[in-house]
Amino acid sequence: xxxxxxRVTQAEVRVxxxxxxxxxxxxxxxxxxxxxxxxxxGRRLLAKLLKLxxxxxxxGKMNRSLQDVAGGLLLVSQFTLAADTRGGTRPSFxxxxxxxxARSLWDALVADARELHPQVAFGxxxxxxxxxxxxxxxxxxxxxVD
Numbered sequence: 001x002x003x004x005x006x007r008v009t010q011a012e013v014r015v016x017x018x019x020x021x022x023x024x025x026x027x028x029x030x031x032x033x034x035x036x037x038x039x040x041x042g043r044r045l046l047a048k049l050l051k052l053x054x055x056x057x058x059x060g061k062m063n064r065s066l067q068d069v070a071g072g073l074l075l076v077s078q079f080t081l082a083a084d085t086r087g088g089t090r091p092s093f094x095x096x097x098x099x100x101x102a103r104s105l106w107d108a109l110v111a112d113a114r115e116l117h118p119q120v121a122f123g124x125x126x127x128x129x130x131x132x133x134x135x136x137x138x139x140x141x142x143x144x145v146d
Contacts, residue, residue, distance in 0.1 A: 012133075032077075
């Protein structure tokens with residue numbers, strides 16, 4: 001699984017003009033499933049996200065995790081993270097998991113996230129979404145979980 005996380009002071013996802021997911025301080029994470037992924041891959045990704053130390057401690061060092069600061073987690077499916085832009089002028093998305101597999105992996109990720117963290121919000125799989133955020137720092141990190 002590929003993921004791009006952004007530390008935010010706030011973030012929200014809208015579908016058809018309606019807010020479907022929103023958080024205050026926390027992490028906005030764009031997630032892309034790949035063909036070799038399994039539900040266990042998603043669990044490893046979540047474990048990493050919840051413990052990754054990207055929030056400042058009293059000394060201003062990135063030394064606190066999402067769990068430490070009781071922050072929100074907003075997950076958004078985004079197959080375009082698998083884009084291959086090396087050739088031509090149109091990206092290829094063949095490295096992304098096929099839609100049925102990606103949907104199944106997304107559903108498992110959502111279920112696991114609900115179990116593991118108290119403040120979780122989600123985008124809508126395969127929907128046309130508008131994502132708004134205030135990046136804090138800015139802090140933006142790519143993650144890959146095999």
